[in-house]
Amino acid sequence: DAGVTQSPTHLIKTRGQQVTLRCSPKSGHDTVSWYQQALGQGPQFIFQYYEEEERQRGNFPDRFSGHQFPNYSSELNVNALLLGDSALYLCASSLGSLQGVTYEQYFGPGTRLTVT
Amino acid sequence: AQSVTQLDSHVSVSEGTPVLLRCNYSSSYSPSLFWYVQHPNKGLQLLLKYTSAATLVKGINGFEAEFKKSETSFHLTKPSAHMSDAAEYFCVVTSRFSGGYNKLIFGAGTRLAVHP
Numbered sequence: 001d002a003g004v005t006q007s008p009t010h011l012i013k014t015r016g017q018q019v020t021l022r023c024s025p026k027s028g029h030d031t032v033s034w035y036q037q038a039l040g041q042g043p044q045f046i047f048q049y050y051e052e053e054e055r056q057r058g059n060f061p062d063r064f065s066g067h068q069f070p071n072y073s074s075e076l077n078v079n080a081l082l083l084g085d086s087a088l089y090l091c092a093s094s095l096g097s098l099q100g101v102t103y104e105q106y107f108g109p110g111t112r113l114t115v116t
Numbered sequence: 117a118q119s120v121t122q123l124d125s126h127v128s129v130s131e132g133t134p135v136l137l138r139c140n141y142s143s144s145y146s147p148s149l150f151w152y153v154q155h156p157n158k159g160l161q162l163l164l165k166y167t168s169a170a171t172l173v174k175g176i177n178g179f180e181a182e183f184k185k186s187e188t189s190f191h192l193t194k195p196s197a198h199m200s201d202a203a204e205y206f207c208v209v210t211s212r213f214s215g216g217y218n219k220l221i222f223g224a225g226t227r228l229a230v231h232p
Contacts, residue, residue: 041224041225042224043206045220056219103218104150107161
């Protein structure tokens with residue numbers, strides 16, 4: 001059973017460019033969350049997708065957008081890249097949680113984005 | 117609002133000695149709590165979770181944690197450290213009653229070093 005996969009592994013972009021990161025969830029999972037982990041810090045929640053809709057968003061600007069496809073895979077898009085966007089981007093999958101039930105999130109290996 | 121404070125940014129122990137990584141949380145709702153481990157250049161792996169059952173939670177690789185509501189703490193322990201335990205550890209909180217949304221709030225992390 002494949003776990004969460006992400007592509008690409010590493011990416012180097014220039015300021016002002018746009019980037020797309022991809023995530024395939026663990027088999028059977030329908031919810032995808034994205035996190036940004038800057039060097040030396042804990043991951044920060046960007047947003048979560050369920051049933052192809054963004055249902056929760058963290059404190060990130062509109063330059064960060066996403067999409068979820070019918071097969072539950074997801075993309076993270078970042079426009080107008082800034083140097084500060086350099087980070088490890090982590091994707092996590094889980095079951096869509098019910099009120100009072102917390103399903104654990106399984107993380108992929110991440111995509112290391114460097115903005116120069 | 118929810119938050120997590122990991123009280124030590126670095127912990128250093130000798131192989132074979134006990135490990136204690138400290139975590140305090142703040143949550144307006146009944147929390148679910150997790151410990152994740154991150155080895156260098158690897159994704160996040162779930163060590164253990166507390167959702168509402170037993171307050172003493174056992175995880176993988178001999179780790180355990182105790183949920184203490186009165187102290188708002190969820191410290192991670194292991195009786196005997198191994199060299200392979202050297203990694204970054206994250207304490208994480210989420211809410212079990214947030215309308216089904218379960219974004220994870222991470223602490224800043226504790227880097228555990230294990231010396232021979």
